[in-house]
Amino acid sequence: MKAAVCHEFGEPLIVEEPEIDPPQVGEVKVDVAACAICHSDIHLVRGEWGGKTPVVAGHEVAGVVSEVGTGVTGVQPQDRVVVSLLRSCGRCFYCSIGRPYNCEGDFALKRETRLHLQDGTPVAQGIYTGGFAEQVVVDQSQVVRVPSEQIPLDSASLLACGVATGVGAVTNTARVECGSSVVVLGVGGVGLNCVQGAALSGAAKIIAVDLLDSKLEAARGFGATHTINAGDEDPVAAVLELTGGRGADYAFAAIGVSKVISQSTEMIRKGGVAVVVGMPPNEDVACTINAHTLTWGRTLKGSFMGSTRLAVDVPRLAELYLQGRLKLDELITGRYPLESINEAIESVERGEALRNVIVF
Numbered sequence: 001m002k003a004a005v006c007h008e009f010g011e012p013l014i015v016e017e018p019e020i021d022p023p024q025v026g027e028v029k030v031d032v033a034a035c036a037i038c039h040s041d042i043h044l045v046r047g048e049w050g051g052k053t054p055v056v057a058g059h060e061v062a063g064v065v066s067e068v069g070t071g072v073t074g075v076q077p078q079d080r081v082v083v084s085l086l087r088s089c090g091r092c093f094y095c096s097i098g099r100p101y102n103c104e105g106d107f108a109l110k111r112e113t114r115l116h117l118q119d120g121t122p123v124a125q126g127i128y129t130g131g132f133a134e135q136v137v138v139d140q141s142q143v144v145r146v147p148s149e150q151i152p153l154d155s156a157s158l159l160a161c162g163v164a165t166g167v168g169a170v171t172n173t174a175r176v177e178c179g180s181s182v183v184v185l186g187v188g189g190v191g192l193n194c195v196q197g198a199a200l201s202g203a204a205k206i207i208a209v210d211l212l213d214s215k216l217e218a219a220r221g222f223g224a225t226h227t228i229n230a231g232d233e234d235p236v237a238a239v240l241e242l243t244g245g246r247g248a249d250y251a252f253a254a255i256g257v258s259k260v261i262s263q264s265t266e267m268i269r270k271g272g273v274a275v276v277v278g279m280p281p282n283e284d285v286a287c288t289i290n291a292h293t294l295t296w297g298r299t300l301k302g303s304f305m306g307s308t309r310l311a312v313d314v315p316r317l318a319e320l321y322l323q324g325r326l327k328l329d330e331l332i333t334g335r336y337p338l339e340s341i342n343e344a345i346e347s348v349e350r351g352e353a354l355r356n357v358i359v360f
Helices: 039-045 153-160 162-174 189-200 213-221 235-242 258-266 291-295 310-322 338-349
Strands: 003-005 014-016 027-036 060-068 080-083 122-125 135-139 143-145 181-185 205-210 226-229 248-253 268-276 299-302 332-336 355-359
Touching: 003 338, 014 338, 027 080, 027 153, 039 338, 060 135, 060 153, 080 153, 122 135, 143 310, 153 162, 153 310, 153 332, 153 355, 162 189, 162 248, 162 268, 162 310, 181 189, 181 258, 189 205, 189 213, 189 248, 205 213, 205 235, 213 226, 226 235, 235 258, 248 258, 258 268, 258 291, 258 299, 332 338, 338 355
Parallel strands: 181 205, 181 248, 205 226, 248 268, 268 299, 332 355
Antiparallel strands: 003 014, 027 060, 027 135, 027 355, 060 080, 080 143
């Protein structure tokens, strides 16, 4: 089995042939068809989140089940599936209150890895998955069937994180109301999905903010009604002007930058909601908030993975795609073989891609 292994943070990934164990109780082995590159994977391999090496990153996966462990009931070999980092035990406090995305259950794969180098050295499965590889072994709760053969697996892989996170932040976490005004800060892979989540929710005004005109143009294709280049004008002042000086009903900080999170709280009206969607690197977690903005009833809240319930939300998003109401294919900028993964990552870092996908 081939995989792109990170042996040293910040260095190019090395494509080699580690060994993968069979799935254990409650686990599923998947032959990977596609794995999209998320900025979280880049944070990981650049060492911005700490951790240990060697590690295989990649967590936006779609593929075909090849083997199941004892006790697996939800899927069987030959099933086409989406594989996510989200796993849930169904029994803990958070699962019992309907928030499986916050599951605190115990899993063997928290303590163990099914990947090893040829000499036996354990290889960590980055972000609970290890998808930059020809195969993955994950907990059964991390997989959900792709409901139709009409959905290409490279497009389906985006449902595992970027689409679920962006659309879910709008529809699940914030529950944006029809006719409201929405601003999205950062319209990369996740931010564009916040934009189309706002469009699906019936938002009347959808304002996209970014530093790249190419991404702002893309945002219009996903439903943005207005665009602001934050390099050309003050985005807070521009949003206030577009909303009659009141501020937007909702703001989504789709990139993990403390300055952007602060700006999101300054763009919302009294009683408005700012949602932190993007994951920041460890060195940029301190954020300055004007407390007076909150005393007027403004809310700052976080959204982890779009408050996604895999078994519920992935089929719903897939159905929207089949109806032509959710864009997936349009999110893919480039498709790369595993051997070109470093080139694909560098393209994302340069801001050239919405989503690059490794295909097998």
